[in-house]
Amino acid sequence: MKKILLTNDDGVYSTGLKAAYESIRDLGDVTVVAPSSQKSGVGRGISIFEPLRVSEANVNGFRAHAVAGTPTDSVILGIFAIMKEYPDLVLSGFNVGENISTDTVTTSGTIGAALEAASYGIPAIAASIQVLDEGDKFD
Secondary structure, eight states: OOEEEEEOSSOTTOHHHHHHHHHHGGGSEEEEEEESSOOTTOTTOOOSSSOOOEEEEEETTEEEEEESSOHHHHHHHIIIIIOSSOOSEEEEEEEESOOOSHHHHHHOHHHHHHHHHHHTTOOEEEEEEOOSSSTTTTO
16 A cells, blocks of 8 residues: 655644645545644745744544644655655645745745655645635635
8 A cells, every 4th residue: 555645834723735635645644744834935944943843633534744834844744754654645735825936836835845745755735726715616
């Protein structure tokens, strides 16, 4: 069974993360590790001067690890502390808001998380979608 690490930059309670989980849950063993709150715009930044805390949460019907840190922190903790083996794939998203300009590509936490996974040789996908409001637009 494929091991998939799912993360994002909008936080564990975002509708995009729920939609991503629903989209991939039947593809393998999905481990959700994402920021505990909104962390858009942090790029590939890591937490240096703050302690990293991880708590487990039952979010929208699935288990998640909520990280008091950045999306990149979430990927690092997911790969090296939470998962027993390297994931076969890291999916970062679904981001609420498109990441299509040179400005957003360099500052996107969604893309930063995927880049972090790729730096370890792990295949990674960053997925974003523009929506007018979060509502239930991911159906």
